[in-house]
Amino acid sequence: MLKIKIKVKTRRFIIPVPYAFLHLFIEILTSKRILVLVNRAIETKAKKKLQIPYINSHELKPLLRELSEQRGLLLVETILKDGTEVSVRL
Numbered sequence: 001m002l003k004i005k006i007k008v009k010t011r012r013f014i015i016p017v018p019y020a021f022l023h024l025f026i027e028i029l030t031s032k033r034i035l036v037l038v039n040r041a042i043e044t045k046a047k048k049k050l051q052i053p054y055i056n057s058h059e060l061k062p063l064l065r066e067l068s069e070q071r072g073l074l075l076v077e078t079i080l081k082d083g084t085e086v087s088v089r090l
Contacts, residue, residue, distance in 0.1 A: 007085040019068050026064070030057040 002017040028034060032054065039051050067073075067090060076088040 001090075003089050005085075005087045005089070009083060019064065022064060023061075026060050027057050030055050030060070 001019065002022065004015040004017065006013040006015070035052055035054055042050055042052070071090055073090045074087065075090065076086065078087075079085050
C-alpha cells in the first residue's frame with residue numbers, strides 16, 4: 001500500500017492508496033483514448049511539437065509488482081517554503 005503523508009502547520013493527513021488503485025490508474029493513463037486526447041491538447045496549446053508515446057500497460061505491470069515487494073521504501077520527501085511536508089512511502 002502506498003502511503004502519502006501531508007503535514008500542513010498543525011494538521012496531518014495520511015492517505016493510503018492500495019495497489020489496486022494504482023493498477024487502475026495506470027490502465028486509464030495508458031489507454032489509447034486518453035493518449036489521443038492528451039496529444040491533441042498538447043498540439044493545440046503548446047508552442048513546441050511534443051507527443052507522448054504510447055506506453056503499454058503490460059510493460060508497467062512488472063514495475064508495479066517489483067515496487068509492491070519493496071515495502072517501506074521512501075519515494076519522495078519534500079518540505080516546501082511554507083512549512084508543508086509531503087512524503088510518499090511504499
